[in-house]
Amino acid sequence: MKCFKKILPIFILFLNSYIVYAQQFTDVYAKLQQSQILNDHFFGFSLYDLDSNRFVVDINGHKHFTPASNTKVFTLYTALEILGDSIPGLQYVERGDSLLFWGTGDPTFLHSKMDSHIVYNFLKNTDKKLFFVPTKMQNRFFAAGWAMDDFDAYYQPEIATFPVYGNVVTFREQANNKMSIVPSFFQNKLTLNPAIDHGEFSLSRAFTKNEFWKSRETIPNNYVNEIPFKYDDSLAIKLLSDTLHKNIQIIGYTKPNQVKTIYSNATSYVLREMMLPSDNYLAEQILMMSSLQKFETFDTYLVRNWMQQTHYKYFSDEVVIHDGSGLSSYNKITPQSMVDVLVSIKNKLPDESRRFKLFSTGGVDGTLKRSYSLDQGVPFVFAKTGTVTSVYCQSGYLITRSGRKMAFSFLNNNFIDEKASTIRKEMVDIVTYIRQNY
Known part of the structure; x- marks a missing residue:
């Protein structure tokens, strides 16, 4: 009985504190529950106070x-746990007059926007004979649940152990109705195919090989497009040889226990480039690099399983993930588990200036540049969006006018796709309301 008397005041204090918090956000609950826009489909919203370490609003927070x-x-979060400060660009050993090298999954090599030229210059300037050693990957070139119909879409390049040029061909309109094609290796692979004309100029690729088609001879002004190429190691080395103007041979060779590594980019730079424009290719290759770093093999299933056993199993709900980008329809996450990973990232990167830089800033950059307006001249939302047909999500961090620090996850599924912009506006209105009133 004495023990019960000691515990009772603590329980009452906790209960009163919970009631106070619940009462504080009754207006937010009302907005969510009375919204005809949100309640016309399946939505969930979890709001977490980072200062008091508790959920203060939750609707369907445990639904997947x-x-x-x-x-x-x-x-x-996986990259922050596994990768270091720099991206490994190449592994190599020197044997006499020969240099043998292995891919690391680095997505920036010969990338049109991200290549630092460190690896390129290293291979270009060596006087040794170059030998590439392919590494088997356990992953398929597409992750589970990816749409085969999108095989030639810019946002779905193939996964590889030694990607080059972002695993895409870049087509760009030039003067006099000409087309610039990079890599130039594919210059003669583009032909006319009126059968793919659906009312406007378009490009496509054969399903199983690198034959590219244009629907019309006349190319629109300022036209730019990226089409994934069908990847294999021999093609990657052919493209590299053409670029370096050097002969490179492919050989089989057991990788020694000790290899040297050339680093290509700052990890934070690649992570930001993945997050702000929501780059699927970078996301998948980041997991490939994490796999090599952690397990010395290319098997992202091992990475996801390791994260599950060491981190996600402590989250509010089961985390089901089949890829790194979110293209897979098999992925299933609850709003509370989304908040859990945001809290974990906050604990990993307590410095807000570093952490917020990895998320789109509402009204400033990334996929939230045009969604939010600045409030009192400053941004207040730092979040990641998620968009596919009948899905629109936002999860990230929120700072209120009073200075409260929040993490939130706002997930929307199963709506008619034409309503996406209306749903986005409703979400922005509610998040902005929290900013201005708390």
Whole structure:
């Protein structure tokens, strides 16, 4: 009885504190529950106070949703746990007059926007004979649940151990109705195919090989497009040989226990480039690099399982992830588990200036540049979006006018796709209301 008397005041204090918090957000609950826009489909919202370490608003917080590119927040966390400060660009050994090298999964090599030229210059300037050693990967070139119909879409390049040029061909309109094609190796692979004309100029690729088609001879002004190429190691080395103007041979060779590593980019730079424009290719290759770093093999299933056993099993709900980008329709996450990973990232990167830089800033940059307006001249939302057909999500951090620090996850599924913009506006209105009133 004495023990009960000691515990009772603590329980009452906790209960009163909970009631106070619940009462504080009754207006937010009312907005969510009375919204005809939100209640016309399946939605969930969890709001977490980072200062008091508690959920203060929760609707369908334990229900599983398709997160789309909100999956990249889990990829971000994985990279923070496994990768160091720099991206490994190449592994190599020197044997006499020969240099043998292995891919690391680095997505920036010869990338049109991200290549640092460190690896390129290293291979270009060596006077040794170059030998590439392929590494088997356990993953397929597409992750489970990816749409085969999108095989030639810019946002779905194939996964590889030694990607080059972002695993895409870049087509760009030039003067006099000409087309610039990079890599130039594919210059003669583009032909006319009126059968793919659906009312406007378009490009496509054969399903199983690198034959590219244009629907019309006349190319629109300023036209730019990226089409994934069908990847294999021999093609990657052919493209590299053409670029370096050097002969490179492919050989089989057992990798020694000790290899040297050339680093290509800052990890934070690649993570930011993945998060802000929501780059699927970078997300998948980040997991490939994490796999090599952690397990010395290319098997992202091992990475996801390790994260599950060491981190996600402590989250509010089961985390089901089949890729790094969110293209997979098999991914299932709850709003509370989304908040859990945001809290974990906050604990890993307590410095807000570093952490917020990895998320789109509302009204400033990334996929939230046009969604939010600045409040009192400053941004207040730092979040990741997720968008596929009938899915729109936002998860991230929120700072209120009073200075309260929040993490939130706002997930929407199963709506008619034409309503996406209306749903986005409703979400922005509610998040902005929290900013201005708390």
